[in-house]
Amino acid sequence: MIAYIKGILVNIHEDAVIVDVQGVGYEITCANPFAFQASLQNEVTISTYHYVREDTQVLYGFRNQDEKLLFTKLISVSGIGPKGALAILGSVDTKGFIEAIEREDDKYLTSFPGIGKKTARQIILDLKGKLTDITSIPAQTAADTQPEKESDGLQEALEALKSLGYTEREIKSIIPELQKEDSLHTDKIVRKALALLMKKQ
Template structure:
């Protein structure tokens, strides 16, 4: 299996990045390819999961081991494939997702595309208690189930509000990644800060 790819980031596309290794371009599917924007034309190391089927081989890429681990656990859940797992990871960070699973927040989990109540219950059944021990120290420091519910809901509501204002999924992801550590759970405040970031772009 290919555990990671190290080379020059040459292209960033809507769903993938291309990493050049000695003249060979490896296409790596990512939840949010544009998080690698700062590394364009530079050498990077991308943690990868090598997905193999009889008729298909795909490399999925992640910024760190936590994201990769979460991806592998998600695709182990009945009803969730690689594309579904990427869809979940495109709009949530690891600690936020783990917090939702630990508090059995079905409403939060069903907010992701393709995740219905049955799948949300399956995620909780299969993954509760199995994710927190694998988080890195930095993620564990950010993982506070008692407070993350309000923060998570505030971020989610802000995302939906920005969509109704006409911003694209890519634009929203770009600013939300900068607001993941936002401690103010007030949705209006998060929206105001997000709009400020969007106007700068």
């Protein structure tokens, strides 16, 4: 198993990064490759999961160990493959997602592409109580918390940007900055996003 890759980040694609390790280029598939934009042409260490099946081998990369742990737990759930797990990681606040599992909020979980009610219930059944070590939220307390408004606002903002005609690649490139936005209001997040996208043109 390849636990991490350490080398020079030489290229960023829409769904992967290329890391040069002593002349060998490793293609690492990521939920949001543009999260590594600041490290382009510099040395990086990316936590990885080496996914091996009879007909395929893929190296998945993560910004930190929490993301990697959540990914490994998600792909252990029946009905969720690596692509589905990456889609979740690319648009979710890890803390908010775990809170949703702990409070059995299947409505929130079904808001992600490819997750129906049956899969959402399976996620809760398989993972409830097993992810709270990623955050500081005790399992019992998390069950009593209210839905994570910030992640809902961000998700709505991303959908609004898509409706305005922005591509997945453009949107993904600004997600790290939007996640720093402390506003709970979708319209404020959208305004921040539009300002960031204008700067990139």
